[in-house]
Amino acid sequence: MDAASTLSAPAPAARFRLRVTPVRLVAALVFLALALRSISIASRPLWLDEAFSAWFADRSFDYLWHVLPTYEAHPPLYYSILKSWRLVFGGTPLALRSLSVLFGVLAVPVVIAAAREQERLSPTGRPLLHFGLAGFLAASSPVLVFVGQEARPYPLLVLAYSVAILGLLQLMHQFRQGSAGKWPAWILFGAGSELTLWAHSLGLLYASCLALALAPHLLNGQASRARIVRGAITAIIVALTYAPCLLLVMNRVHDWETNWLHWEPSMLFQLMRLYMVPVETLTLASAITALAMLLLIKRALVSTYLSRGWNSDRALLLLWLGPPMLAALVSALFVPVFLARTLSGTFVPLYLIVGGALARSREPFERRIIAATICITLLPSTIALAMRPPSERWDLVASYLSRNVGAKDQVWLYPADSALPIDAIGAHVRGRLRPIPEPFPTLGFKGPIRAGWPAVASLTPKQAAMFADDRAAREVSAIWLVTRQSGIFDPDNDMPTALARVRRPGPVEHWGYIEVRPYYRL
Secondary structure (H helix, E strand, O other): OOHHHHOOOOOOOOOOOOOHHHHHHHHHHHHHHHOOOOOOOOOOOHHHHHHHHHHHHOOHHHHHHHHHHOOOOOOOOOHHHHHHHHHHOOOOOOHHHHHHHHHHHEEEEEEEHHHHHHHHHHHOHHHHHHHHHHHHHHOHHHHHHHHHHHOOOOOOOOOOHHHHHHHHHHHHHHHOOOOOOOHHHHHHHHHHHHHHHHHHHHHHHHHHEEEEEEHHHHHHOOHHHHHHHHHHHHHHHHHHHHHHHHHHOOOOOOHHHHOOOOOHHHHHHHHHHHHHHHOOOOOHHHHHHHHHHHHHHHHHHHHHHHHHOOOOHHHHHHHHHHHHHHHHHHHOOOOOOOOOHHHHHHHHHHHHHHHHHHOOOOHHHHHHHHHHHHHHHHHHHHHHHHHOOOOOOOOHHHHHHHHOOOOEEEEEEOOOOHHHHHHHEEEEOOEEEEEEOOOOOOOOOOOOOOOOOOOOOOHHHHHHHHOOOHHHHHOOOOOEEEEEEEHHHHHOOOOHHHHHHHHHEEOOEOOOEEEEEEEOOO
């Protein structure tokens, strides 16, 4: 009877239980990073800065390393990597941007590995939560997704800074155990620092903070001779390898003095919007995210203040706030360099700090609410930002010109670099495209340098009149003048005024700060 009862009893229902492991967590977040950065990546035409990247990547390696540094302020490393990438995958917007996607995706497991080292230095008791939030933010941050969808060097800077931070935290853990630091960790730290220096001209600010974060472990009286020697060897190799890049950057410092950037102390308030409100316009979702982030940042700052000695929390705080403070200081005392997108690398230490702050929260309910709030409200904002329309509507400009320009007309592109995004689109315009004053880069033309870049020269009023009065130009039926950011390159409207003296102006069309206006022969 008992046997019969046992055989006839229903089997317990199987339960689906997904066990979160570090490997599964990394895989899921890498997939999330890839998915978010792939949204609409091929639907937008290249905007001007991306067109520069595409044009540079189409030059020879000799040009990139010998000619480009004579007028470009940033190191040629990114453009060289992009050129190699282009040789394999082509020069379409999707192909060029996919390199940035790769850098952004690779940064996610590096951030998680850094969070693991941070957990070993300052245990929270909830490592998966720490890894998870830091990795989630690195994967889905609107700012990191935004820069990760463009063919520009910022994702490389983020990845390089992440690698250097990982090496730094590994060294700090090994120092705590009385070691001089294992060579793999020193190599990781040195290579990440070197790549950070070569990724962007402002990489020097990041590398300076990395050196300052490591210095207390090398300068205190307890540091072993072996540790100091290894640190000195790493520093010398990094400095010697960076020396050529430093010379290139220093030769272009005067360009920063005359560029379009400016500095005002009030610009420091941009940092609050940059780090806590993750989209350009404040929405309900982003406001909730900002409040949650602000709460965690406050807790992290209090915890860091109450801690003793030089620890990982204080090092990460320096690596987060150090670069923007140095950029502000340089801008106030020397040349304006403060620009929000150049600070994208500082999101890495910030997210490590925020992940640790959440993992240290004592109440389980509070941890769940804050984590769910950030995840639920952040993703819609990131997806909306990834689906943004083009920032510059060169596609509409090219389409307008294709419809209206006659075979005997000319299209004057002023400044000359406006030809690059139109060429990148590949639109067929029947008239002749004429960059003004000459094809990019305008290195041989003696004109005003109003944007701090000798590759883009402007015209004086006398030069503008000479172009408008040119005998060959008089025979052209219609001149279609394409201008961009006239407030910078032609603040007194010298070229439109010169053309209006000898031609009849037609109606003007606007696409943001891009304008097109025909001038018909009298």
